[in-house]
Amino acid sequence: MNADATAHGTNTLRNAGIPLQLDWFETIAVNTPAAERRAATLTTRRSVKKEWQAAWLVNAIRCMDLTTLAGDDTEDRVRRLCAKARRPLADHIMEGLGLDRLMTGAVCVYPTMVGAAARALEGSGIPVASVATGFPAGLMPLDLRLAEIRYALDQGADEIDIVITRAHVLDGNWSALYEEIAAMREACGAAHMKAILATGDLKTLRNVYKASMVAMQAGADFIKTSTGKEGVNATLPVSLVMVRALRDYSHETGYRIGFKPAGGMKTAKDAIAWQILMKEELGNPWLSPALFRLGASSMLGDIERQLDHHVTGRYAASSRHALA
Numbered sequence: 137m138n139a140d141a142t143a144h145g146t147n148t149l150r151n152a153g154i155p156l157q158l159d160w161f162e163t164i165a166v167n168t169p170a171a172e173r174r175a176a177t178l179t180t181r182r183s184v185k186k187e188w189q190a191a192w193l194v195n196a197i198r199c200m201d202l203t204t205l206a207g208d209d210t211e212d213r214v215r216r217l218c219a220k221a222r223r224p225l226a227d228h229i230m231e232g233l234g235l236d237r238l239m240t241g242a243v244c245v246y247p248t249m250v251g252a253a254a255r256a257l258e259g260s261g262i263p264v265a266s267v268a269t270g271f272p273a274g275l276m277p278l279d280l281r282l283a284e285i286r287y288a289l290d291q292g293a294d295e296i297d298i299v300i301t302r303a304h305v306l307d308g309n310w311s312a313l314y315e316e317i318a319a320m321r322e323a324c325g326a327a328h329m330k331a332i333l334a335t336g337d338l339k340t341l342r343n344v345y346k347a348s349m350v351a352m353q354a355g356a357d358f359i360k361t362s363t364g365k366e367g368v369n370a371t372l373p374v375s376l377v378m379v380r381a382l383r384d385y386s387h388e389t390g391y392r393i394g395f396k397p398a399g400g401m402k403t404a405k406d407a408i409a410w411q412i413l414m415k416e417e418l419g420n421p422w423l424s425p426a427l428f429r430l431g432a433s434s435m436l437g438d439i440e441r442q443l444d445h446h447v448t449g450r451y452a453a454s455s456r457h458a459l460a
């Protein structure tokens with residue numbers, strides 16, 4: 137195991153991966169109704185109000201991969217997003233909360249936008265995450281997918297969000313999945329790798345557990361639910377199964393793996409629900425950007441609106457909190 141300093145200065149052990157262990161997941165059974173029931177109770181048993189709510193929302197910003205992954209992205213849009221990542225809340229909200237400094241966990245963009253993001257974030261300490269490997273479908277030859285990782289790194293990416301070949305999961309070809317992810321991890325070098333499982337394409341929660349385990353065995357630093365482009369993106373039952381797999385892997389190996397729900401999360405309520413999941417299933421260490429990221433292109437606006445209300449007692453029109 138090698139010690140690794142994350143972008144936020146928290147020391148953690150980086151997952152080196154292990155040889156493929158089929159017996160850790162081959163016979164796994166997932167009780168879907170029980171997972172759904174457990175996920176449903178997460179948000180009903182706790183009522184988070186006032187200062188506590190504000191603190192959870194500020195933490196959500198610290199853990200957010202502020203994202204733009206659209207076909208009409210431009211360098212201008214990316215620069216505006218980076219400005220928002222540096223200063224996610226209006227001055228009066230920062231003052232009202234008594235905060236001096238706050239920034240997002242990362243900015244997440246397409247590979248051709250990495251250069252613009254890296255320049256705009258220079259000196260901020262905010263990492264640039266790039267999607268790669270034929271995002272979102274991953275249906276490209278492996279050598280081109282690996283070359284895309286190298287391109288993004290060359291442009292200045294600090295983190296790489298890879299996509300897996302869903303067919304390997306649907307066909308139960310675990311060794312092909314393992315080999316692919318291990319090759320990607322090697323191409324990432326020192327950059328942390330998040331493995332996007334595209335859970336909405338994987339058909340069963342059992343497949344979600346198995347794909348999570350293979351990704352971690354192959355050396356993923358984070359497992360991530362979705363690209364934001366599948367028909368169904370991040371859900372709490374899927375996330376519960378992934379964090380249980382993560383907990384099992386950590387228990388077996390001692391490595392702490394990060395979790396990134398992504399896709400379709402838009403509200404402050406979502407931000408709190410996923411943090412409750414992390415706290416209840418894994419504990420406080422998984423509420424820091426080193427081990428938890430919320431991948432979202434349009435959640436920050438609602439969080440800012442709720443924090444504005446907390447500080448001023450009034451709801452501002454959503455147009456006042458433009459972008460993200």
Ligand SMILES: O=C[C@H](O)COP(=O)(O)O
Nearest residue numbers: 363364399400431432433
């Ligand atoms: O990785 C992040 C996701 O692509 C963001 O999805 P979203 O646009 O639905 O928030």
